[in-house]
Amino acid sequence: MTKQMQSQLVLKNEDAALHLLDQTMGYTYQAALRAVAQLGVADYLADGPKSVVDLAQAVGAEPQKLQRLLRVTATRDIFREVEPGVFELTPAADYLRTDADHSLRSAVLMLTDETFWRPIGELIESARGNPPFRHLYGKSFFEYWSQAGAQAEDFHVGMSSMSEVENIFLVRSYEFPDGATVADIAGGFGGLLLRVLQTNPSLHGILYDQPHVLERNRLGELADNSRWELSSGDFFKSAPKADIYLLKYIMHDWPDEQASLILKNIRKAMNPGARILIMDPLIPEGNTPHSGKLMDLLCMGIYEGGRERTKKEFEQLLASADMRLNRTIDTGCYVSIIEACAV
Template identity: 65%
Template sequence: MGYTYSAALRVAALLGVADHLADGPKTVEELARATDTNALKLYRVLRLLATRGVFQENEDGRIALTTAAEHLRSDAPLSLRRAVMMLTHETLWRPAGSIVESLRGNPPFKHIFGMPFFDYWAQDDAPAEDFHVGMSSMSEAENLFLARSYDFPDGATVVDIAGGFGGLLLRVLRQNPTLHGILFDQEHVLAANRLGELGADDRWELASGDFFSACPTADIYMLKYIVHDWPDEKAVQILRNCRNAMAPGGRVLVMDAVMPTGNEPHGGKLMDIVVMSAYEGGRERTEKEFRQLLNEAGLKLNRIIDTGCYVSIVEAVAAD
């Protein structure tokens, strides 16, 4: 019944419960009035969330924020509210419930929605809980770990492949003042980029295009949550385009989970089920599988960097 927690978490995010508690604990009745909901039913939802440390019921019966619940606030520095709304949206929820279709060779997302995942989100009438907004929210905390875990060479040009709104590139440029950045994505995504927040417009540029066709020339290529979206043959095509475009001595940084052997829990094992159900052929990979994938693209695995979160940095260089 673990899905009941996700359902309750979605309720709290949609209603903005954490925002209503920003100025202190409140009774359930006060929260119900603020969110225009039934007090008893709202209490039952919050009661479940409190068992996981998301909200807390005080001895006087009032509901209070916890450290975890703080991240559901819209104005939190590392707000995960939009990430929760994305991860519990029907476009991920429903395919996960039909994941057996994937095992039978029938992509669950296409089976339900009639088109591939990225085609769905590229529509003009895509839902308000935009995929890219949710990904940006989820990535903010991860980007802290990734940006500080890699020693970028001075003066290098770094391109963020399919970098969305540019949150990762923004973090990297802030921490490395000699770098020049290129945000590479589709035009409609680039229109909402955040790089202006850097306050140094001469240090970055936008480039639109299709990574299956070609990638910009650069010294460092960052591919976060890109390779895991695709089956091997398409992932190789993306990586080969990076290899063909990169400057001498360049590096490709694949930022995905590296699946461990054995039975221990790992965030990548959860993400693997998400990509299996949502994307056609998407998967998380082991070190051995990364080596093979990179070799086919004319690259070789140089090292794997543990970033302190479940997303690792797989550094690749040109094969001899």
């Protein structure tokens, strides 16, 4: 081949072209991760490395195909091939065990459920102003799960699994004032409030949510029913009186108008000197990688107008409710604490 012919086979920015093609196949990794989580592979590696043949027999899979799944997850340090055809747990893969402390298997299965990934595949609808989830399922995300019956348990268990890990980062990052009343707004089963009360013995807690959610609360695990109470209501209409308000993954569910209404209702109810702790990803400016930017696209796919926000966007949202951003707290994970108070 002549040099002239070779010159015709040179691409401008060749590595960039290959990088682009590589990025288009990213979903295959999550598919592999979901498959090995569904198979329960991690449970069979708890006592040490095993051959893919033994693993396949244990989980009911074909050895060659299981190896192909595991070698993909191993490229991101979830499982490790220690010798040809033999795999072991990594610290990340250990969290896929069903019996692990703070197991994340349910969270992985929730986040890779079709109700999350299908809307992501239809983000073009969102870009055109059509909510992807409603486009696919004929109803909103919240309507879908409220009507899902027994299947909804998978969603709630997944959220609880995800939160158990996140809550450790959040609670240790904030110094709660002694003797304060802490209200967890739309706090679900109360996992976050439970963690706050367990680590702060002088606090009193209020779990605020809808009646059918409150009846499944976990606060009895505190073993002191005098330190907490349940309050049912609609945050678009009211809020309980308190000194500290927890809003974890609430603001990102809603567009500004509805998010502002929630804050205004809290503003009316809050005690003098009270604080609101918004617990959402805080999106950095520029090209910095951040898990919150990925979660923002999840919001774009499954919610109707919900999104993650930058610091400036939080400041504008709070100002609409006669509040101000007091400070932001880096918790060491992708969820930040945005502390706000009345103007």
